[in-house]
Amino acid sequence: MNTPAKNTWCPGCGNFGILSALKGALVEVGIEREQVVAVSGIGCHGKISDYVNVNTFHGIHGRVLPLATGIKLANPALAVFGFSGDADCYDEGWDHFCHAVRRNIDVTLIVHNNMILRLTTGQTTATSQTGFRTKSTPFGSAVPPLNPIAHALVSNGSFVARGFAGDPKHLQSLIVQAARHRGFNYIDIFQPCVTFNYLNTFEWFRQRVYKLEEARHDVSDRQKALEKSLEWGDRIPIGVFYKDDRPTFRDNLPQVRGIPLTKLPIEDVDISRVIESMK
Ligand SMILES: Cc1ncc(C[n+]2csc(CCOP(=O)(O)OP(=O)(O)O)c2C)c(N)n1
Ligand code: SF4
Incomplete structure (x- = not known):
């Protein structure tokens, strides 16, 4: 699963927990590496596509989901994983996220x-805590953070989960469940940045997170999942919030439901009429 690339993440970065959980999950699920595509965005997180030995596409900022969608629609036999950052997904890529969930x-x-x-x-x-002082907010962030888990739930998300990079074994089990589920499998991961985020540290999360499965949460109850998604403070839930089986985007698209685009013969295609019609 390793590549020859030199890892340049800071020692102690939460990204290491994600990388290790991902590799463990791919081995556990047993998908051949030729069948896996990892698409990543721009940011520290984006380097993950250099460190795992599968097919990879390091895209541009905020565009993980359009790329992942195109790859999956063209070749549904592939297992497609997108890796995004909070700015990459919830700021620059927010519109793509909203529509990928409902589709x-x-x-x-x-x-x-x-x-x-x-x-x-x-x-x-978008997920920085109110009052958080950064270079762009020297007096502290003035607005409340966005709640992406709640958003995914109200938009009919079919697999909505949250993990913690400080618990890679639990995270691995979430990635395994996601990989075995058909549909939009969304996992938000608390990934402490040990160099720049002095507030949301490993210790900060360790003192607060608890596992939904240990609290006997019913993953088929969207209403209860929504209640759980609003919990924030001394206790913050991780685990699967909600899971169901509903038709995927491809199932509802007659034009791509048949033979995959990558298998269609292209030798005899005549596009001259289309070109003509556009003149
Ligand atoms: C279109 C575009 N806009 C802005 C940038 C500048 N930029 C590079 S990385 C980044 C965000 C990184 O934050 P995040 O997605 O949270 O990833 P992290 O580095 O925290 O993993 C931005 C805005 C860019 N590269 N491309
Ligand atoms: S700057 Fe933060 S997110 Fe980036 S590698 Fe270092 S610890 Fe990780």
Whole structure:
């Protein structure tokens, strides 16, 4: 699963927990590496596509989901994983996220949520805590953070989960469940940035997180999941909030439901009439 690339993440970064959980999950699920595509965005998180030995596409900022969607629609045999940051997904890529959830695109999206724009050396993102002082908010962030889990739930998300990079074994089990589920498999991960986020540290999360499965949460109850998604403070839930089976985007698209685009013969295609019609 390793690549020859030199890992340049800071020692102790939460991204290591995600990388280790991902590798463990791919081995546990037993998908051949040729069948896996990892698409990543721009940021520290985006480097993950250099460190795992599968097919990879390091895209542009905020565009993980359009790329992942295209790959999956063209070749549904592939297991497509998207890796995004909180700014990459919840700021620059927010519109793509909203629509991927309701369309139920059959990909797994992993968001490395460190609650800060790291690669640009520390500004607030949509998930930064109110009052958080950064380069862009010297007097503290003035607005409440966005709640992406609640948003995914109210938009009919079919697999909605949250993990913690400080508990890679639990995170691995979430990625395994996501990889085995058909639909938009969304996992937000608390990923402490040990260099720039002095507030949301490993210790901060360790003191607060608890596992939904240990609290006997019913993953088929969207209403209860929504209640859980609003919990924030001394106790913060991680685990699967909600899961169901509903048709994916591809199932509802007659034009791509048949033979995959990558298998269609292209030798005899005549596009001259289309070109003519556009003149
Ligand atoms: C279109 C575009 N806009 C802005 C940037 C500048 N930029 C680079 S990384 C980044 C955000 C990084 O934050 P996040 O997605 O949270 O990832 P992290 O570095 O924290 O993993 C931004 C805004 C860019 N590269 N491209
Ligand atoms: S700056 Fe933060 S997110 Fe980036 S590698 Fe270092 S610890 Fe990780």
